[in-house]
Amino acid sequence: MAIIILQRFFTHEKLSDYTVVNNGVVATKQFSIRSKTAQQNTSATGSIFVWGEKAVAKHMRIVASFEIDPKDFGGMTIYIPKKWYITNILSDYPENQKTSLQPFASETDMNLGNEWRNKVEVGVTNLQNPAGGGSGMIIIDLVSDSKTILPSENFNIMVSVGSDTKDGVRSIGVNSIKIPISVKAESKD
Numbered sequence: 001m002a003i004i005i006l007q008r009f010f011t012h013e014k015l016s017d018y019t020v021v022n023n024g025v026v027a028t029k030q031f032s033i034r035s036k037t038a039q040q041n042t043s044a045t046g047s048i049f050v051w052g053e054k055a056v057a058k059h060m061r062i063v064a065s066f067e068i069d070p071k072d073f074g075g076m077t078i079y080i081p082k083k084w085y086i087t088n089i090l091s092d093y094p095e096n097q098k099t100s101l102q103p104f105a106s107e108t109d110m111n112l113g114n115e116w117r118n119k120v121e122v123g124v125t126n127l128q129n130p131a132g133g134g135s136g137m138i139i140i141d142l143v144s145d146s147k148t149i150l151p152s153e154n155f156n157i158m159v160s161v162g163s164d165t166k167d168g169v170r171s172i173g174v175n176s177i178k179i180p181i182s183v184k185a186e187s188k189d
Helices: 002-010
Strands: 025-034 043-053 056-068 076-081 084-091 116-122 134-144 155-166 169-181
Touching (some): 025 056, 025 169, 043 169, 056 076, 056 155, 084 116, 116 134
Antiparallel strands (some): 025 043, 043 056, 056 134, 076 116, 076 155
């Protein structure tokens, strides 16, 4: 027991029953989206937590639960804005599901346009048969590019779900939502 106490003392871990809630969180946003195609029931619900100081966003965590319809080849995609980098992804999908398809994070993708740096796809098989559906959770940790992000800079996270086929052409992400994120400058009262 003495060894544990000494170890905690030297590693500066504080033993306490007091828990700090939302320590350093400067903004939170919730989102919910459902595919609107008649043949599919794909949905995602989640929260975005932003940490920062002096009106500069430094870290972000996206936490989402999702349900992918067995007939859906478009799954769910989360678009990451410019000036943000993925540091970690945790997901239980496809544990205990019919598919072996893992979440996939693209590298910097020039096809994403000016707003997005990269994307995280779950259950997306746009050129193949559907992945088999299933439900799960995903946690995505992001860090901002501290050299280029500006105080009070606004940005978006986009989540898209679902797929459709019209005249033999497959489309993924047929329903999407942009979640605006802003970190306000601290008021000087």
